[in-house]
Amino acid sequence: MFSFFERMVEPFPERAVATPPSGGIVQFIWFYARPVWPLFLAMGVLTALVSIIEVSLFAFLGQIVDWFSGVSRETFLAERGWMLAGMAFVILVALPALIFVEGLVTFQALSANFPMRFRWMVHRWLLGHSMGFYQEEFAGRISTKLMQTALAIRETLMKSIDVFLYVAVYFTGIIVLVAAADWKLAVPFVGWIVLYGVILRVFIPRLDRISEKQADARAEMTGRVVDAYANIATVKLFAHTRREADFARGSMRGFLGTVYGQMRLVNLFYVSLYLLNSLLLFAVGALSVSLWLDELVSVGAIAAAIGLVLRINGMSQWIMWEVAGLFENIGTIRDGMATFANPHTITDRPDAKPLAVPRGEIAFENVSFHYGKGGGVLRDFNLVIRPGEKIGLVGRSGAGKSTILNLLLRFHDVESGRILIDGQDIGGVQQETLRENIGMVTQDTSLLHRSIRDNILYGRPGASEDDLRRAVERAEAADFVDELRDKNGQQGLDAEVGERGVKLSGGQRQRVAIARVMLKDAPILLLDEATSALDSEVEAAIAANLYRLMEGKTVIAVAHRLSTIAALDRLIVLDKGRIVEEGSHAELVQAGGLYAQLWARQAGGFLPVEPVDDPDAAALRAAE
CATH class of the missing domain: 3.40.50.300 (P-loop containing nucleotide triphosphate hydrolases)
Known part of the structure; x- marks a missing residue:
């Protein structure tokens, strides 16, 4: 039976992941809950039935009190035995059965599968984001939001059904039950409901706002902590354990400040609710005594009313905590929406086709691109790499070498122009097939x-x-x-x-x-400082294998150590996003241009950095 309900929700749907809605929180939740709405509906129906039965028990309690005062002991079982047996069946069989079925729907079908379904769908969506998305976010922050938001959506839906539906049915039953004895006895309950609504109206929006701040502060705190753990070698290398602790403490203080604010509201909420419950108990007790003295209500009705007051006293505090938790979860969802509802910036066109690479020719045609800066990294860049040609990209840091590789991999889209592989615009092919045909070894x-x-x-x-x-x-x-x-x-x-x-x-x-x-x-090979982390002996040993790997492939290599790319077919010298020279190593050295200067000025085999326009440094060089 358990397995049957556990299989009702598929936690890992294979259908394509659609763009999450960027509208309100209701649309966002419904986007993920829509496929399993029948189970949430079943949960709501079962919750309503349980609340109706529980209210009926108080009515039955009042009847029993009246029976005790008006029926003889000798004939009690004969007259009321069948009703007692019926109620015993409800208490011992019907109600536990309903609770069990509700538990199967809640715990077996939804509690584990629904949040996992959310994680799976959002994880697949996040994997489709561009490199720029991940460069703007902590990895720990994203993963924390993924875990928290999944549970927050589940709790929001379940608490909404469990609290609001249960309470609505329960309190409606209370009003009907008490009014059946005497309508005056229902007045304190109606007044309590109105004042309870006012209290919720005052405190809930404030709890909502602070919960959203708290969720963001929690994610920030977690992100800083995870960042320190992920870079622990750097932290220890620079002896900054204390600095990292202080850095994390700053976010912890921020999070703690939101918790303090939340707990102040909760305390005021709790006191207001307790005072309201005390007023209800006093009002119902005083009114009951008055009505009994006037012989307008029975002892059983009074017992049922007082029992309901005591039940409300406990229930109202449960509602308070559930509602506070509910809006804390809503704050978490809103914080998650800010990350998960972002559309993909680099997408496949609807008519995108798989990339075919029979030859391996690469062409950059009038390509311009910059990383959101005022100046361009590449401006009207043109380059054709013949099939099977091995070229090296040379230039100071910031000349655009790595940008060319990133654009070829389509980690970013060009702003103008196009890049072709065997005549196919890479902007019109499927991204996965593009990268399947490119192998890359990076420095980091x-x-x-x-x-x-x-x-x-x-x-x-x-x-x-x-x-x-x-x-x-x-x-x-x-x-x-x-x-x-x-x-x-x-x-x-x-x-x-x-x-x-x-x-x-x-x-x-x-x-x-x-x-x-x-x-x-792969038929296209990119090498971005591929042997920079190797010692000279291992680099020499692996160089021959790398050259064998290059056979029959189109190769683009980037290296600050010019000796590692000097033997390539052609060297492309870049300066500020433009090609200033190209040719073989011997041709470029003989030409006496920028490459020859870089080759001559290399210290330890590495290129100098881009010179800085610093008058003090210029004066120092002149003095030297």
Whole structure:
């Protein structure tokens, strides 16, 4: 039975993820709840039935009191036994059965599956965002919002049904029940409901506003803490553990300030509610005595009314906390909406086709692009790379080398012009097929927190064990891979590398990344400081394999160490986003231009940085 209800909601739907609505919170919640609305409706019906039965129990309690005062003990069971048996059935069988079925819908069908469905859909949506989206956000902040918002939507829906529907049915039943004895006895209950609504109207909007601030402050706090953990090596290297603690404390203070504000409101809410409940108890008690003295109500009616007051006393406090929690969750959802409802900035066109790369020719035609700055990184940039040609991009930092690679990978869209691969505009092809045909090794190599095997197979998941081993050996990684062992006792290719590959040295991470690209064997190869993390001996050993990897591929290489790209077919010299020279290494050195200056001025094999217009520095150079 449990399994049947657990299968009612598919937590991992395969349908395409649509753009989340950017309107109000109701539209946002309904977007994710719509496929499972019948279960929420069933939950509401069951909740209403339970509340009706519970109110009926108080009516039955009043009847029992009247029976005790008006029926003889000798004939009591004979006269009322069938009614007692019926009520016993309701208490012992019907009500527990309803609670059990409600629990199956709530706990088995919805509680686990619904938030997981939200996480799955939003995670797939987030993975489709551009690189720019992730450059603007803490990774820890995004993941925290994902986890929190999933639970907040579930709790908001369930609390809304559990609290508002339950309370509406329950209090309606109370008014009907008490008014049946005497309409005057219902007046204090009606007055209580009105004043309770006023209290909610005063406090709830304030709790709502502060809960939204609290959710944002919590995400900020978590993001700072996770950022410190993710960069713990840098923190310790610069001896900034105290600085990071102070940095986190700033966000913790901000979060604590929102909690203080929330708790002040909750305290005032609690006191106001307690005073209102005391007034209700006094009013119902005094009115009951007065009506009884005038013989207008029975003892049973008074017992039922007093019992309902005591029940309301406990229920109203439960409602208070539930409503406070509800609006805290609403604040969390609104905070999550600000992140999750953002549309993708780089999308496939409706008619996008898979990219085919039979030759590997790359053409940049009048490409202009800048990263939201006033000046352009690339302006009217034109470059044609012939099929199978190996070129190197040369220039000082900021000349536009990495921008060219990012645009080719379509991490950003060009602002004007176009980029073609074998005559196909990359803006009109499917992004995944574009990147499937491009292999890239970067300077800052980040590995997944998985095994060596999983990280290398990321290049081609269906590769055989022999192909995997061959890639490891060609990347000169076999010597250290076989010696690896993690805390779980797994070794070799099955050993985990830690978050971002933290268990490996920079050179080891680079060799794993090179093995991954070798296994991928894409027709276009991008090398962005591919051997920068390797020592000279390992770099020399792997260079031959890299050149073998380049065979038959179109290659674009970026390196500050000019000796690593001097042997390529053609070197493109960039300055401020424009091509100022191009040719072979020998031709450029002989030409005596910018490349020759850079080659002559290299210190330790690296390019100098872009000179800074500093009058003091200029004066110092003149003095020297």
